[in-house]
Amino acid sequence: MEITPDAVTSFQQKNYEYFSQNQRSLPWRRTTxxxxxxxxxxxxxxxxxxxxxxxxxxxxxxxxxxxxxxxxxxxxxxxxxxxxxxxxxxxxxxxxxxxxxxxxxxxxxxxxxxxxxxxxxxxxxxxxxxxxxxNQPVVFIETNIRTVFLYEFFKDEQGISDKKIIPLVMSTLDRNHPREWYWALMDYGTYLKKTFGNPNIRSKEYMKQSKFAGSNRQIRGLILKVLLEKSALTRGQLTQLLERNLEQVSAILQQMEKEGLISQTGDQFVIKP
CATH class of the missing domain: 1.10.340.30 (Hypothetical protein; domain 2)
Structure with missing residues (x-):
């Protein structure tokens, strides 16, 4: 999709106007x-x-x-x-x-x-x-940025790939003020999702987040939590404390050990130093 210079100017003005009235005060924006x-x-x-x-x-x-x-x-x-x-x-x-x-x-x-x-x-x-x-004029895309471009340029289309969006991100970038420009996009994207739902469901890259309760992700977090509290536990002790089956806990422990988060000493698991 090509965009005219006038359309670029209009799009930038729209984002900056929203930003001037609704800029979020975030601690990491108060430092470089x-x-x-x-x-x-x-x-x-x-x-x-x-x-x-x-x-x-x-x-x-x-x-x-x-x-x-x-x-x-x-x-x-x-x-x-x-x-x-x-x-x-x-x-x-x-x-x-x-x-x-x-x-x-x-x-x-x-x-x-x-x-x-x-x-x-x-x-x-x-x-x-x-x-x-x-403050470099780099080009990138993440969920809030994607939201803005899907809403503004692909309103009635489905399965939009980031490859279609990236050229628009590039052509509309305020190269003189990239830091403020991306702040503006992020804040406008946040507003759009809260107000109109999530346009990202129309993205080809969209993946619905899996349910947290009972997931491997939840169990991983619980394993780290109890190991931080108890220092060292056996596979059986972890299975009992977490009230999960041995097969699931064993597979997660193996993966966490592979990632370097935990290690096994004898029959006990500890957080890796």
Whole structure:
């Protein structure tokens, strides 16, 4: 889809007008510290803004820089992370801090190419860091950005791929003010979802989130929770405490061990140091 210069101007004005009246006050928007923005973007990957707000400053108080985070045992990092879910992100963030310390002299990389070499950093997360920390006119798409473009340019279409949306993101980007532009898109997208439902269901990339209760994701979180409380437990003890069947718990433990979240010492499982 091609877009005329007049249409670009109109679209930008519409977004900025909404933003000028409805800009969200978010703590990570009050800094350009690359480490702080790295932390916020990893937290925001799969967690709602309201939950991240309450945890963001606590995390930075505990781990004010990459050196402190890299030097802290995983058990403590997971305790501070508790409540955000998807706990692998805490492990990845700690590992990223170590890489930044050792490979990048303690400075968060400034390019997408380098950022995506860090554990758990996708292209979208890397680009967001470049936009928000370094004000670079990069092109990326995530759920709120996708919402805006689906609503404005593909109102009556189904199965829209990101490949169709990306050229529009590129052509409408305010290259002089990329940081503020993406803030505006994010806030407008949030408003659209709350007001008109989720246009992302018309995206080819849309995947309905599975039920949390009883899911492997819930059990993974419970395993980490009890191991943080009890330090070490056997497979049988975990199965009994979680009131789940042995086969399911065993499969999840195997996967968590493979990911480096836990390790087995004798017949007991512990959080990996």
């Amino acid at each position: 510290n690359p480490y702080h923005i790295l932390v916020s973007e990893v937290m925001l990957q799969q967690t709602q803004v309201t939950r991240v707000i309450s945890k963001y400053q606590q995390f930075l108080n505990e781990f004010p820089d990459v050196n402190r985070l890299a030097a802290t045992p995983l058990t403590h990092v997971l305790k501070v992370w508790s409540g955000l879910g998807y706990n692998r992100r805490a492990k990845y963030l700690r590992e990223s801090a170590g890489i930044i310390k050792n490979k990048f002299a303690g400075r968060v990389p400034q390019t997408i190419t380098e950022l995506i070499t860090l554990p758990g950093i996708s292209h979208a997360t890397a680009a967001a860091i470049c936009a928000y920390a370094f």
